[in-house]
Amino acid sequence: xxxxxxxxxxxxxxxxxxxxxxxxxxxxxxxxxCREDLQRIEEVFVALNAMPVPDPxxxxxxxxxxxxxxxxxxxxxxxWAGWFSVGRLATAGALAAIVILAFTLGRISKRTAPESDVxxxxxxxxxxxxxxxxxxxGRSEMVLMELANARPAQDKNKLINISAEQKRAESLxxxxxxxxxxxxxxxxxxxxxxxxxxxxxxxxxANSPEEITPAQFEAIQKRIESRGILLKVRVVQxxxxxxGGTLDGAPKEKRTGTERSKT
Amino acid sequence: xxxxIERAEAEGISDAIAVERTLAGERDAxxxxxxxxxxxxxxxxxxxxxxxQDAEEVVQEAFLRGYQxxxxxxxxxxxxxxxxxxxxxxAIDRMRQSKxxxxxxxxxxxxxxxxxxxxxxxxARDPAPSPERLASSMQLAEMMKAALxxxxxxxxxxxxxxxxxxxxxxxxxxxxxxxxxxTKNTVFRAVSKLRKALEPFAGAKTAARAMGTE
Numbered sequence: 001x002x003x004x005x006x007x008x009x010x011x012x013x014x015x016x017x018x019x020x021x022x023x024x025x026x027x028x029x030x031x032x033x034c035r036e037d038l039q040r041i042e043e044v045f046v047a048l049n050a051m052p053v054p055d056p057x058x059x060x061x062x063x064x065x066x067x068x069x070x071x072x073x074x075x076x077x078x079x080w081a082g083w084f085s086v087g088r089l090a091t092a093g094a095l096a097a098i099v100i101l102a103f104t105l106g107r108i109s110k111r112t113a114p115e116s117d118v119x120x121x122x123x124x125x126x127x128x129x130x131x132x133x134x135x136x137x138g139r140s141e142m143v144l145m146e147l148a149n150a151r152p153a154q155d156k157n158k159l160i161n162i163s164a165e166q167k168r169a170e171s172l173x174x175x176x177x178x179x180x181x182x183x184x185x186x187x188x189x190x191x192x193x194x195x196x197x198x199x200x201x202x203x204x205x206a207n208s209p210e211e212i213t214p215a216q217f218e219a220i221q222k223r224i225e226s227r228g229i230l231l232k233v234r235v236v237q238x239x240x241x242x243x244g245g246t247l248d249g250a251p252k253e254k255r256t257g258t259e260r261s262k263t
Numbered sequence: 264x265x266x267x268i269e270r271a272e273a274e275g276i277s278d279a280i281a282v283e284r285t286l287a288g289e290r291d292a293x294x295x296x297x298x299x300x301x302x303x304x305x306x307x308x309x310x311x312x313x314x315x316q317d318a319e320e321v322v323q324e325a326f327l328r329g330y331q332x333x334x335x336x337x338x339x340x341x342x343x344x345x346x347x348x349x350x351x352x353x354a355i356d357r358m359r360q361s362k363x364x365x366x367x368x369x370x371x372x373x374x375x376x377x378x379x380x381x382x383x384x385x386x387a388r389d390p391a392p393s394p395e396r397l398a399s400s401m402q403l404a405e406m407m408k409a410a411l412x413x414x415x416x417x418x419x420x421x422x423x424x425x426x427x428x429x430x431x432x433x434x435x436x437x438x439x440x441x442x443x444x445x446t447k448n449t450v451f452r453a454v455s456k457l458r459k460a461l462e463p464f465a466g467a468k469t470a471a472r473a474m475g476t477e
Contacts, residue, residue: 061298
């Protein structure tokens with residue numbers, strides 16, 4: 001007596017299951033009943049294919065965006081959570097200190113020169129931004145310089161650990177974003193542009209694996225070099241330094257970002 | 264440069280760059296991903312939920328959740344597949360919730376407004392559905408729609424992802440939070456139930472062939 005295959009086996013056969021393919025195929029050539037059963041299963045898929053799906057329209061993606069845009073969180077949780085990690089508390093504290101300093105200076109200048117309140121407060125705010133961005137650029141420059149000037153071992157199979165630079169780059173990306181948005185809202189297109197380029201390089205570093213091959217390391221170095229980002233960062237630092245001197249009312253001795261970071 | 268990604272540029276940037284920019288704080292970069300993948304996610308959502316309104320809600324929720332979880336997205340993965348899985352997960356949760364609410368309510372009759380019996384098993388038991396009635400592809404689609412509605416959320420998800428979307432068993436298993444063997448069985452069960460639900464149609468076709476009306 002001929003042994004028929006079960007429905008489950010036939011569904012598996014139709015689905016491409018490798019297990020009993022040969023045996024089932026051979027059996028199907030001989031058995032009309034199993035062929036009919038398989039045909040019934042096939043009809044299910046034919047009927048499924050006949051099920052219409054409405055066309056959501058060409059501009060559907062745009063409509064979805066309009067519906068969700070206002071519901072996207074303004075600041076994502078991880079971003080804030082990041083500030084509370086031990087390594088970043090120092091940075092957050094420093095930024096907070098700068099803001100408090102700006103506020104205090106603003107109050108002092110308000111008391112001493114009531115006739116020029118608005119101008120003085122504006123100058124103080126700009127001075128604070130200049131110091132903070134200068135410091136940020138100095139630290140970014142250091143990370144980039146360390147990577148750009150490093151000469152890894154010649155062994156092509158030896159992995160290079162860049163986890164320390166990665167963590168610093170990750171922290172700098174978040175700061176950079178704030179300063180870039182600030183520059184953009186103040187219409188400072190040159191600063192915005194440099195910070196934008198810097199951010200891309202920092203994101204590249206932050207998103208790299210912790211351990212990379214010499215070839216990958218060289219690729220990062222080339223990216224830093226090809227974008228000329230170090231030079232651009234130094235130019236902006238010089239401009240900030242000059243701007244700082246003007247705000248203080250006296251020109252300052254020029255220092256490099258690296259030197260500033262060491263103080 | 265004002266931070267917004269213009270449409271012409273948006274069409275050119277890859278998913279990976281859009282993800283990177285979104286993570287770097289350019290919320291507008293996420294628009295590129297939403298506009299690019301919404302229609303595909305909608306097709307999946309519609310097949311899973313069976314109606315447009317629910318499907319649209321699934322699409323929106325999938326992209327909202329995707330934005331919130333974007334840092335968990337592995338850079339070398341495919342964003343389309345990733346958001347697709349979020350949509351499938353949300354759709355199945357929603358379907359399960361809706362089924363459980365439905366079961367709490369009393370259903371004295373499953374007869375719908377249009378008079379068609381919603382239970383495909385009842386359709387299967389229909390002693391004499393006329394060939395003319397069943398020969399219509401619209402009626403077949405209607406019957407299939409009813410049959411799909413009778414599947415459990417897991418069965419429906421499995422058949423939609425396997426048949427329409429061509430997903431692998433492992434991928435479906437991840438959405439169902441199950442193992443490969445159990446997922447294969449879920450697919451078999453779904454096909455088997457649909458086949459039984461379509462039996463009256465198949466029987467009618469046979470009868471129509473015998474009567475020379477098809």
